[in-house]
Amino acid sequence: MEIAHSLQQIQSSYIREILAAATDKNVISLAGGLPDEKTFPIDLMKPTLESLSDMPEVFQYGATAGYGPLLELLTEMYQLPDTHMPMICTGSQQGLDLIARAYVNPNDTVVMEAPSYLGAMQVFGLVQANIATVSQTDFGPNLEELEQCFIQDSPKMFYAVPDFHNPTGVCWSLETRKKVAELCIKYKVAFIEDAPYRELRFTGEALPMVSTFCPDDSIVLRSFSKIASPGLRIGAVTGKKSYLEPLIKVKQGADLHSSVPMQALLVGLLKHPDFGLHMEQIQSLYKQRYDVLFAELKKQLPETCILNPVDGGMFIWLSLPDCDTFALAKTLIANGVAVVPSPVFYPKPEGAPSALRLNFTNANAEELVEAVSRLAKVLNETLN
Ligand SMILES: Cc1ncc(COP(=O)(O)O)c(C=O)c1O
Incomplete structure (x- = not known):
């Protein structure tokens, strides 16, 4: 049966492919947008x-x-x-x-x-x-x-x-x-x-x-x-x-x-009387993780990589010098870290500025430090 024309135009989700690769235990995923299960009240x-x-x-x-x-x-x-x-x-x-x-x-x-x-x-x-x-x-x-x-x-x-x-x-x-x-x-x-x-x-x-x-x-x-x-x-x-x-x-x-x-x-x-406390706890946990990720990125990445501080949410956007971010994301997975390349977020992906979306809510602090060293190794090799 032929699928509807409206559906034929929808690209298969690259994120799904990345998330599938990111379930490998050796890969630290900064790719999804998942809250940490331990925070579920x-x-x-x-x-x-x-x-x-x-x-x-x-x-x-x-x-x-x-x-x-x-x-x-x-x-x-x-x-x-x-x-x-x-x-x-x-x-x-x-x-x-x-x-x-x-x-x-x-x-x-x-x-x-x-x-x-x-x-x-x-x-x-x-x-x-x-x-x-x-x-x-x-x-x-x-x-x-x-x-x-x-x-x-x-x-x-x-x-x-x-x-x-x-x-x-x-x-x-x-x-x-x-x-x-x-x-x-x-x-x-x-x-x-x-x-x-x-x-x-x-x-x-x-x-x-x-x-x-x-x-x-x-x-x-x-x-x-x-x-x-x-x-x-x-x-x-x-x-x-x-x-x-x-x-x-x-x-x-x-x-x-x-x-x-x-x-x-x-x-x-x-x-529940403790719901407010629960909110404070998740805000504080995510702040700690964000601080770790931001500080490590600043410390370890080449200066040509640009990131802006955020006041909340789940993501850091890492702008890169012009490069093939899909190829980069694949190399990163092979090196044990999953990220999402910028073009998937653009309705017209051709010519999208090179960047990566990094999530800081799902991996713990230790994993975030390790993920950045893997990221830095690949970026130092490919961007120079
Ligand atoms: C901007 C934005 N809107 C909506 C959603 C969907 O959220 P929900 O789980 O409430 O369907 C998400 C999920 O990540 C999101 O990032």
């Missing part, structure tokens, strides 16, 4: 896990928009006004897919920063969107390019990850946040704010979300994968009721609703 989930056996109602079919007590909790947590609502989805990835299917027709323009989150490129590719890109600076998207793009391409939406971007770790400045919101309102472009790393800040104060400056022109995607556990597959979408109703319709056709026992489990976890 299973102890804090235990009381709710036990009480689930006395809650037969959560094993029944549930409402498409989500489990009532979780919706109430999120409405309060995110201080949503009466005009707005939350909706639960099967990971924030599903939220993105629902947005694409509810709003994007083939050839509608969707804007993203380049580089960008691979999962978003896949989702928008599947609905045959025309993906336009703007370059990213240390403060967020290049604002002149963005305005030009809004004028020329009349995009339907601008998808972005303003807090600790995947793959670059960039966190948008306050000025950029305000300006992007202003442009979205002015040119009637919906802002899709994807915020899975927002709570993983380990330095400095949180900045307001972009959507706080354009609440009626935005949809926000939240994830519990990085702060609780990805296996729960629970995320949330928030926005104006009129924006979310079409998503509920699509979700009905997709999976009726997300797992209710898992939503009930999340309610118990978020209400």
Whole structure:
């Protein structure tokens, strides 16, 4: 049977190949975007896990928009006004897919920063969107390019990850946040704010979300994968009721609703008195690992390799002198370290600046030190 034309255009994921190679015990993986399993708050989930056996109602079919007590909790947590609502989805990835299917027709323009989150490129590719890109600076998207793009391409939406971007770790400045919101309102472009790393800040104060400056022109995607556990597959979408109703319709056709026992489990976890402490612990663990990786990279890599500090998230973006980063990633795997080469994060990979994405949340400090010495050995040999 011939596969759909929309799927024929989607490249097979290079990340999957890399992750497969990275399961080899002799390879230290900085390639994935995985939280450390040891951080999963299973102890804090235990009381709710036990009480689930006395809650037969959560094993029944549930409402498409989500489990009532979780919706109430999120409405309060995110201080949503009466005009707005939350909706639960099967990971924030599903939220993105629902947005694409509810709003994007083939050839509608969707804007993203380049580089960008691979999962978003896949989702928008599947609905045959025309993906336009703007370059990213240390403060967020290049604002002149963005305005030009809004004028020329009349995009339907601008998808972005303003807090600790995947793959670059960039966190948008306050000025950029305000300006992007202003442009979205002015040119009637919906802002899709994807915020899975927002709570993983380990330095400095949180900045307001972009959507706080354009609440009626935005949809926000939240994830519990990085702060609780990805296996729960629970995320949330928030926005104006009129924006979310079409998503509920699509979700009905997709999976009726997300797992209710898992939503009930999340309610118990978020209400646990020690959840705040759990958050502090993961922020502190990831800061320690980030500090180790950053310091070792600075110490061991040739000066032509450039890296910017980050204040949170899961990734460091390592810019390299012009080279074949795919060949480099293969050589690195043969030398026992897995990384992701930059072109996979570009909707138009030809001519992508040479860089590598390095994850610091999954390997421990000792492994990170060893990974950098393997990386440094290869880079010193190949870049000279
Ligand atoms: C930017 C971004 N958005 C969304 C997701 C998907 O997260 P979830 O596990 O909530 O589906 C990820 C996962 O890594 C991500 O990096």
